Amino acid sequence: MIYDVCVIGGGPAGIFSAFYSASRKMNTVLIEGNHELGGRLNLFLNYEIYDIPGQFGVLARDFKQALIEQLKVSKANMLLGEIVEEIENIDELFYVTTTKQTILAKTIIAATGNGFNEVKRIEHAHTSGKIQYDPPAFQQYDGPIAVIGHTPMAADWAIQLMGYGNAVTLYTDKELNLQPILMDGLANNNIPIYKFSDFNDWAYEAVFCHIGSKKRTIEFNGRIAQRDNGLTNCRGYFVAGDARYEQGKLKLIHGATHDAMQAVNAAFQYLHEGANYQPIVSTHDPIFKEWIK
Ligand SMILES: Cc1cc2nc3c(=O)[nH]c(=O)nc-3n(C[C@H](O)[C@H](O)[C@H](O)COP(=O)(O)OP(=O)(O)OC[C@H]3O[C@@H](n4cnc5c(N)ncnc54)[C@H](O)[C@@H]3O)c2cc1C
Structure with missing residues (x-):
């Protein structure tokens, strides 16, 4: 099976990328190295978050749960406890090797935050x-x-x-x-x-x-250099969330989810050349109503 989109990392950026990617009818897989989703939210589950629009004072635990529930509605595929160790780009196809298997995908959304963190x-x-x-x-x-x-x-x-x-x-x-x-x-x-x-x-x-964490990096056959808007020098490889770097960028949840939508849209454009750049707004998109039937 060749996925349209392989999202790496199951923090806020990766979870929302996978959800939104499935909503664009792309065959999507999300890979998270830890045994649970949530990324850095797992570090402060009992803390209140005040800077997410419309969610003043939401507990990180509840916000994480809401993201996961939303993802589940989308039926995007999910692989937990598999660390992505290596990616090879051969003939415009990505071979994503995890600690358990190799997965094939036409595009990558790297939502790896600060890297896979193993608690020290x-x-x-x-x-x-x-x-x-x-x-x-x-x-x-x-x-x-x-x-x-x-x-x-x-x-x-x-x-x-x-x-x-x-x-x-x-x-x-x-x-x-x-x-x-x-x-x-x-x-x-x-x-x-x-x-x-x-x-x-x-x-x-x-x-x-809490003495910090050990990090793991992903090997890539080439060099990934980031450009604006989550684009990179490698066609089909996009970056979202804290992993996406640009001057003045705030590393916050709200921006991570915004990046997610941009990266998904860029992946969609890449796979469907000539498609309308502006996606249909969710209130007009029948897929969301189909999912909750
Ligand atoms: C203590 C603390 C308090 C914070 N408070 C706030 C706040 O109040 N408001 C706010 O907006 N933000 C806050 N943040 C920041 C917020 O948590 C991050 O901006 C957000 O989590 C970034 O999401 P992300 O998905 O980009 O990355 P992350 O949440 O870091 O998720 C990345 C995921 O990718 C996985 N991963 C990485 N490499 C691999 C690999 N090779 N294979 C498989 N999986 C991999 C990691 O295991 C991780 O689960 C806080 C952060 C901390 C630590």
Whole structure:
């Protein structure tokens, strides 16, 4: 089977690309390296988002779920837990090799964000498996809490958990060099900061760790250079979301979904030369009503 569109990455840009691509009747597959969709939203599931139009204060968890529900209606194909390792472009066809198989597609939409992120885990004599790498539930716990990490996320977790009446200790071996709002938050809440070498997990009810992530890159037989509007130097290869770079670009969800539509439209133009550049608006497009029948 040869797909019209292969979307790589299942964050907001990739999810919406796959949905919108299916709405343009292109045979679409979405590949995500992790076992769940959501991309970076998974890092802050319990946080409210205020800058998405019409969604003031939506929880990242709920926004992610809404994106997934929308995608499911489209019936685009989805492959989870497959990391794209290599792409070859031969005779205008893309051979996309994942950790499990090779997929053929006429176009690529790379919505890889900042790259496939593998959570960095800690190897330490004083940890007995209590460490959690997922974002904490912000609530009051039955005993003291430890947060491990030097990242803005770790500092923010510590401050927020303190706000729920928890006794929180932050452990880090790196010097903290964070935004003033986070440094002030740690200081104003009198959050004790110790060296990680002093850490013993038995002392804590729950331990949350955020020390960053390892990245993987995709090999390509050529060089992908980005141009304006998500276009690249390779015909049929488009970029959307945080992966799309241009001067002054904001790396935010709203822009990522806008990029998604642009990339899908560019893929459609590429596959259907001479097609009207302006797609039909959704209120006039019967496919959406067919999907929800
Ligand atoms: C703590 C935090 C708070 C934020 N707050 C806000 C906010 O308030 N408002 C806002 O608008 N934005 C916010 N953002 C930014 C927002 O999360 C990003 O702009 C958005 O997630 C970008 O979407 P994306 O789909 O381009 O990339 P991502 O969400 O990064 O998704 C990329 C996906 O591609 C996958 N991938 C990458 N490489 C491969 C590969 N080789 N094979 C398979 N899969 C691959 C990754 O696993 C990932 O799932 C925040 C980000 C963080 C970290």
